[in-house]
Amino acid sequence: MIRDDIKQAQIAAMKAGDKEARAAIGLIQAAVKNRDIEARTSGAPEPGTAADDALVVEVLQKMVKQRRESIDMYRKGGREELTANEEAEVAVIERFLPQQMSEDETRAAILTIKNDLGASGMKDMGRVMAELKARHAANLDMSKASGLVKAALAG
Incomplete structure (x- = not known):
């Protein structure tokens, strides 16, 4: 499931010494954990289920949306170094999202x-x-x- 893919990517990034990917994956894991904590009161889905994957996808989509908004603001402000950083995070996050419909x-x-x-x-x-x-x-x-x-x- 998606959680397992994220954990495997974290391990691979650590072994490869890829600091940017490791940092972005750490942000993903933190966001998913926060969502898990929020969902505890309403009965979180069992990890490894389709409902759990839907929850993780929702978190990832929200993260991508936030970063795209930041990219727009950084571009308007002429902050290309920050834009590049956000784009790199989007690329890492999108690796875990299902293929989007055309x-x-x-x-x-x-x-x-x-x-x-x-x-x-x-x-x-x-x-x-x-x-x-x-x-x-x-x-x-x-x-x-x-x-x-x-x-x-x-x-």
Whole structure:
């Protein structure tokens, strides 16, 4: 499962002396551990299960989103050395994420959900987004999907 992959990557980075990857993986492990602590009160999923992988993917997606926002701010501020650091962390984090759906695959999934739910307009946006997240959250950037859902429902 993803947790095992992260642990193996940490060991490999330590053996290879890759300080940047080791530091980024340490951040991943800390974020996952924090999420585990938060989830304890609501009943955390059993490690090694699909539900646990979904939780880890959610944490990783959040980390990537935060870093991309930082990259944008650093670029606007002319801080290329910080931009490079954040981009390196994104590259390490993305190694553990499942393959993301292409734009065409996303459009096809939205169309399928739209037809399944009988969605006909913008009033159904919430229902379509909720179903899209339920079916494809691990393989999809929901912020990008939002625009595609709007386009599908408006047209």
